[in-house]
Amino acid sequence: MHMIPVFIDESAPLGEIDVFRKLESSGHDWIVIHSLDLAPYNNYRRTEIDFVILIPDVGILCVEVKSHREIGFDGSRWYPDSVTKSPFRQAQDARFALRRRLVGRLSAFAHVPVIHCCIFPRADFAVPANVSIQSFEVMDRRRFAGCGTGEAFCDALKRMAQLAIGADPQISPLKVLLSAFHRDEFINFCFPIRKRRPEKAAEILHREAELEKLLREQQRPVLRLTDNNPRVLVEGGAGTGKSLIGIEVARRKAAQGLRVGYLCFNRLIGNWAARELAADNHPDLIGGSAFSVLMSLTGIDPPNDPDADFWAQLPLLIQDRLTDPACAHDARFDYLVIDEAQDILARPDLLDCVRLLIDGDLIGGSYLMLGDFRNQVLTGADELKANLVEVRHQAARWLLTENCRNYKSIGQVAMTLSMADRSTYSGYMRQGGGLQTWDLTMYEDAKDQVRKISECIDLALDSGFRDEEITVLSFGAEQKSVLPLLWEQSQRRFVSAAQFEAKGIRWSTVSAYKGLENKVIIITDVMPSDSGFNRHRFYTGITRAIERLYILCHASGKSQLVEWVAFAGKDNE
Incomplete structure (x- = not known):
């Protein structure tokens, strides 16, 4: 036999x-x-x-x-x-x-x-x-x-x-x-x-040894917590390594024979996670954005051009299908990793769908939640607060405060411009970076902005960075951004940030790029004002940068920027 x-x-x-x-x-x-x-x-x-x-x-x-x-x-x-x-x-x-x-x-x-x-x-x-x-x-x-x-x-x-x-x-x-x-x-x-797969044991041990080199002292205890506690909540700001930890915990749980799901809210980071986990070739390891995974599990095919009504009705349609015991059995996970938990806990309809995937619900199920609950502006702030209290009551908790991604100078710019919680970071792993780590430039109009974006790209390329290591992020929606004009007038190749394998300079919006990172980040279309301006996007966008950061602001907002910087200086006295 x-x-x-x-x-x-x-x-x-x-x-x-x-x-x-x-x-x-x-x-x-x-x-x-x-x-x-x-x-x-x-x-x-x-x-x-x-x-x-x-x-x-x-x-x-x-x-x-x-x-x-x-x-x-x-x-x-x-x-x-x-x-x-x-x-x-x-x-x-x-x-x-x-x-x-x-x-x-x-x-x-x-x-x-x-x-x-x-x-x-x-x-x-x-x-x-x-x-x-x-x-x-x-x-x-x-x-x-x-x-x-x-x-x-x-x-x-x-x-x-x-x-x-x-x-x-x-x-x-x-x-x-x-x-x-x-x-x-x-x-x-x-x-x-x-x-x-017993024959994969050596490979798993090698990967764990490599991970030990990457994890910081503050991050390693999370792996032990998930070994000894069915429910764990990890809180931390951008760049503290939450997604890295989440991916590794998902892999470890699947290696133990559990059916494991890795869910997040953002589509781009969901695509990234799905790609990372697919490389493991493990049938019980499933990753992606919450909606994409839920639709796949319940057999829902989105229309070619889904409108707002489709997305509004989708959670109820998913819940309806998951009330079928057979469908619920086939969809449910033994262990769930929920990244970007702040975005899911703040949306009751989506949270109800996710809860149906947890064998035992939030009270008796097994899961790891990772989120940044201090610096996110969400429409469901009240719902987030109530649901977060429930999870904190049920789960072992760990706080990550060391920024492992950004140079200290870039992190401080993010704190200054965004009004982020000053206690978000207790320190920075990367203290250097030199005087050219970041730059803020004013532009007069769209044509001027295209020229200055091109200059930033040239500076990055001349410094040895490759096209794929540069991402241009619009502060607002793509349709109202400088991006179409940039594509038209530039001689360089631009590709969507969703095309992970494609050659070319990446582009996206600040909101869509949440959770991802690149060596050089160029933030465009910033028009500061004292009303209706979402300063928290500075936190999301700026903390994407690993090596270099360029911010392009409309000249009309210069005085507003000066005021914010001055106020932040007084606040730190």
Whole structure:
């Protein structure tokens, strides 16, 4: 028997251990893969298969194992309450998801039967008369115990598979024995969706060693907190390493066999997180913006050009779908990392959707929340305050105050211009940077601003920075910004900040770029005034800069800037 992996973790469910032991003791020439998660192939919905067994002369058998000592169906629901979805529907859904993807990837498997069954090694189970389940779909405790040897157990599974094929007119029996080549193809196909990968242990240890070099003394305790507490709240300003910590915790929890989601509010940082986590090739690790993940999990396809009404109605549509127990089961996570928590806690409709993804809700669930609750101006400030009090009451807390991204001079500019809380940062990791770290320039009109932006870009390039290390951020909306004129008149290539792999100078707006960073930041279209001007955008925009910062303000706002700087100086006396 070719077992993958070759051993089973003792922390696995007892019923799965029982089945594993029986299979590994057999001398059959089969391939058995323990613990696959087809979520990446099924819109990231929970689609797990406990065992996938390739029987070379029969087909592929998907096995769902339940370890309960009692299991049943009373006509309306399964019991005990921990069985939130029919085991048979689970096995069937996983089987169909596997076959769709398998045939799409490996055409040679188009005629290979894919069937399913359930095994309850520790519970007696009588097939209810009011449920459309065939006797060959299930093996309960008595039948399992009756298979005294691994060979007898495998013979019983093979008979169940053959009966399932014979009972389905849409499935034809396998005519040709699957070759060694096709078996290897199947193993390679399954690798990205294997949940348990002992051979990755060395890689995980190497990554943890590399991370230890990056994390500061103030950040390391968060990893220990998440090991020992089901709920953790991390508070900290921009540049304190919250997203780095969140990504690593998500990876560690997934490596422990948990189904993990990483959610944030901002679309761009959601795309970045999804890209980072996808590189792990782990089926139980899902990342992205909250709305994109929720829509994927609930099967909602946005229109080509969604309007305000679509976004306003979306939370209620998501909640409606998640009230279906089967949908909720498939969507729910064992552990959730919630980045940019201030934006989610301040939006009750969105928070209600996210809560439905947490097994146990905010009170009894397992999650890590990371947010900046001091320097964000939000429309739902009252809601944020109430929800934050609830989370603080339920979670272990940690405060990050060391700025690890910005030079001290850049951080101080952000504090001065934005009116940010002066206690946000206790210190800065990066004290140097020289006299050319930042610059504030006045412009007269759009044409003058384009010329000065080009000068800033030239200065950065002459200093050795590459195009991809420069981001131009409009202080306001793209439509009212200098960006279209800049693209038209500049000879350089500009690409959206969402195009992570593309070559060229990045562009975005301050609001959309929240959570991201680049070596050189050029902030444009700043028109300071004493009314209706959102100074807090200075905090968001300025703290994106790692090495250089350029701010372009309209000349009409010069006196207002002088007043703000002077007032900040008095405030610090």
